[in-house]
Amino acid sequence: MQPPCKHVAQTKPVTRFIKPTEMQRLLGVSRSTLYRGIRSGCFPTPIKLSENKIGWREDDFNAWLYNR
Secondary structure, three states: OOOOOOOOOOOOOOOOEEOHHHHHHHHOOOHHHHHHHHHHOOOOOOEEEEOOEEEEEHHHHHHHHHOO
16 A cells, blocks of 8 residues: 655645735825835835835735734
8 A cells, every 4th residue: 555645735825915006006095105104114014025026915914904
């Protein structure tokens, strides 16, 4: 009898990232207001996804939104 396959993928939650344009739409603010809010600490700090891209984990955004 063969042992169970050891290479079965384990299910892990997939993290969705929110782009700045979507963040603007969700919050109803302009681009300059979004970045001003980030600098002042009013909005959550984004994560650097690559050299020229930032984003927010959807879970982090929801936690910020509902716990402020």
